[in-house]
Amino acid sequence: MPHFFSRFACLPAGVFFCCATLVAPDLAIAAKPKPAKAQKSLTIYAAGDIADCRKLPPEESMAAKTAAIINAGLQQDSKAMVLTLGDNTYPVGRPEEFNNCYDATWGKFKSSTLPSPGNHDYGMPQALGYYNYFDELAGPDRRGYYSKTAGNWLILSLNSNRNELPMQEQLNWLREQLATSKRACILAYWHHPVYSSGGHGNNDIMQAAWEMLAAARADIVLTSHDHNYERMAPINGSGERDDKAGIRSFVVGTGGARLTPLFFAKPTTEVRNNTTHGVLKLKLHANSYDWEFLAVDGNSFSDKGHGECH
Template sequence: MRVVPILAGIGLTAAAGACAAAPPVTVFAAGDIADCRWSRPASSGAAGTAALIAERLPATPDAIVLTLGDTTYPVGLPAEYRDCYEPTWGAFRDRTRPTPGNHEYYNGSPAPYFDYFGAAAGARGLGYYSFEAGPWHVVSLNSHLSPADHARQLAWLREDLARHPARCTLAYWHVPLYSSGGHPPATNLRMQDAWRVLLAAGAELVLSGHDHDYERFAPMDAEGRPDARGIRQFVVGTGGAFLTPFRLGARGGEARQATDHGVLKLVLRDDGYDWEFLGVPRSWSEYPAPDVNDRGSATCH
């Protein structure tokens, strides 16, 4: 794998000045995960990304796992969770905080998703909730609600952010606002109003999936304009499902790749965050492992 840099430069974290900083929290995140239609679980893409997380847990025993939607394929049936997700990413269920994707709804109801994750998925049927990860406030949103339910989600989001003021805030949902992937850009605008609410609250990060690739964006406002105090978005649809090529050239992209499965590792610090894309080592001998991983650091606003 080669992550292709698009814009030069990565922001470096300023030296920490606090005398008693809160302990950092490690997060592993990816979406578009378990698909066993053409392989057994042990040889699926989800098994490869699960191995990346498992081998790092001894060094980060309190790590959190975020799933960014489309947890199973093709339609989120109970059998898909039991036979494909559980043997791979199921090892992390006790530390997983999920968000639903469009495939969770393809069976007509996301009930199997809520059945599998239980209380960790928030209030049943809503698909949005928040929690604290060390010094960070973290919000999971649902990008597949009806207009009326989405309006209620926005009202909840405003109240939640007002109740939990934090220097550093991360939000995640399935459909990205910005992407160079294959889904039509107009379909991504459903979460633009949520981006505005988060931006007004000073949020730092948004994570999404949906497009089966990895892409990092510069901080931007809700209209896609560069903004030093804007939100940085990562698209991490590389959790194990088939990868898809880039078809667009979205503004603000800084790095991207669509050749290797992998997960995003974040270290959430008291005053900022570090990121690294971890690619699954390749099995063919001439290219034994990903050759470049995207990594960097930034401070909170």
Template sequence: MPHLSFAFRRHLTLTLVSLAALLGGCAMQVPAPALSGPAITIYAAGDIADCRWRLPSLSGAAATAALLTPLLAADPEARVLALGDLTYPVGLPAEFTDCYAPTWGRFRERTLPVPGNHEYYTPLAPGYYGYFGAAAAPERSGHYAVQLGSWRVIAINSAISGPAAEAQLEWLRAELSEHRSRCTLAFWHHPRFSSGGHGDNARLAPIWTLLAEAGADLALSGHDHDYERLAPQDSAGRRDDAHGLRQFVVGTGGAQLTPFLFTSANSERRDNSTHGVLRLALRDDGYEWEFLGVAGNFQDKGAARCHARSAAK
């Protein structure tokens, strides 16, 4: 009997393992929520124009710009979010005029930008602020906010530190308290959480905490040259599907793609095989997302509802 018992247990174990493998290979589809209101479309990516080794017309930025051109022509109200590191290597004015302008520069009047670390490799980022002018924020602070339909869209400068970063944090606290839209999106360059080569960035924790505790819905960033979608997370980085802040990393605007380092705890979808952009449809009570690649078979799309905002602490 002990032998039969062992055999039975072994048979049961193998059966369960096979069943688990079968279920794992057939991902369950979660029904998308029915969202209301017309869509405001946003196309987002960072890490864009690098012409050090090739002409602008042959660059990765040219490929993503070609992807965007007909989409923006078909929707005059759509906007572009440029998620930092817009030129390489050091953000000189000539890099913007000679490399960015021939590609993503055709969308400049429809672009909401933020700077990255490469813009600041030239002190004070004169190329970035000179190129985008008033759209890059008053007094060259790099942070600002706009209203797009029912959405509050907040641009944050993640490339600063010291007193400038402290002043920005106070501005963000006031912004979240004074403008309590149903849905909130924030975007900056350095991701708070990432499976890419740069990994998590603890320096962004105060910004993440303010946004998460205020009930913001979406955070977009670049820096790692890949695409990643993470599950909603609370102020401490714990998964919270009901109230958390969802982050996308979209460093696929044209610069050379880079490997993943490890898998972040709440990572849901990742790819570093193709350049592309994230398309967001911002509706009255939620959002739809879809990654649009210039090549390859990678796909990622879905939808989620916004959650009620609370006052920032």
């Protein structure tokens, strides 16, 4: 009677050990499936309230120091992206502010930048300095909002300077983006924070957008406007802490403009600082993310952590 062994081994001095697997004589052993290729993480650097050269030349400005952090990161990873969170220049977003101050600092990585506009950018009619400078990088039709995808992430750049019908058009667009996206993780960013303990406090202009994002179980929202750094605990659509399904939000108004006072911390405030310029670094993985605040040289403040996508 035939028997079939896949392999055997003979050991020394009368010891015999046989590793046997019974198989049909004509059946090939199936190869083990190869594991799916892991998604490469995407690095993002983000800050708002950036270029102000009214008192110092560009190379001596704080925007040059925050730009140096990003330049160093891009030298290590040329595929990293940069998000601006509005108020790209001061005081009113004139073309010369972009061409002479922003371009000499954060403009060094313009091609890697996904911008969003702030109220100071709209100091010029129709934010012409902002849209003329960033052109197609600012999204289509000078409306100030657009989306990108990266791996398992949907990235949404929104415009918190719209109101009435233009805002409703943006909300309709956002609803469609969220309904049709196949990505499991969502990051959105704009200028005015819905929740903040900074000098400007809460802003309800983007409350409807926040509620849509919360309903879609978005993961991260980045804003600026208040010139400080603040990280909130995850918050749901009603503004309440929700560690399981809420949105983790950051105010990163530390890109270069003068820092400003803080008010009393919110119940959802976890970390805040208004003495340190810097940028937020995010590592977006397939189903999770890491964050780290990177301070300019000479400052020791830091904040880092990890989160999972919903």
